Amino acid sequence: TASRRHSTNLHPESRMARATAAAPKKTQRKTGKKAGKDPNAPKRALSAYFIWLNANRPTISKGGLSVTEVAKKAGELWRGMSDADKKEWQAKAEKDKGRYEKEMKAYKK
Numbered sequence: 495t496a497s498r499r500h501s502t503n504l505h506p507e508s509r510m511a512r513a514t515a516a517a518p519k520k521t522q523r524k525t526g527k528k529a530g531k532d533p534n535a536p537k538r539a540l541s542a543y544f545i546w547l548n549a550n551r552p553t554i555s556k557g558g559l560s561v562t563e564v565a566k567k568a569g570e571l572w573r574g575m576s577d578a579d580k581k582e583w584q585a586k587a588e589k590d591k592g593r594y595e596k597e598m599k600a601y602k603k
Contacts, residue, residue, distance in 0.1 A: 536597035542580060542587035543572055 540548075547568050554571070555564045572580075 534601070536594060536601055539591040539594035540587060542583040545586050545590065546572065546580075546583040 550568070550571075551564065554567050559567065
C-alpha cells in the first residue's frame with residue numbers, strides 16, 4: 495500500500511513516463527514515397543456505369559441536385575435497369591477497354 499500511495503503522489507509527467515516505459519514498443523513501418531503518376535500514360539478505361547453516367551448526368555441533375563444526390567439517384571437508376579438495357583453500355587465499356595489496352599501496349603514500348 496505504501497508504494498501505491500507513493501505512485502499516486504508522483505508528478506503527472508512522471509506517471510506518464512512510467513506508463514509509457516512499461517508499454518511494449520511498436521515497430522515502425524518504413525514509409526516510402528508513392529510513385530508519381532506519369533502524365534503521359536493513357537487514361538484508364540471507364541466502366542459501363544461511368545460511360546452511362548457521363549451520358550445521362552445532365553438529365554439526372556436537372557433538378558438542381560447536389561453531387562452526392564446525383565450519384566445516389568444515378569445508382570438507383572442503374573440498378574433498376576435490365577441487363578438488356580445495360581448491354582449497350584457494356585459494349586461501349588469493352589470497346590474502351592480495348593482502346594486502353596492498345597494504348598498501353600504502345601506506351602510501354
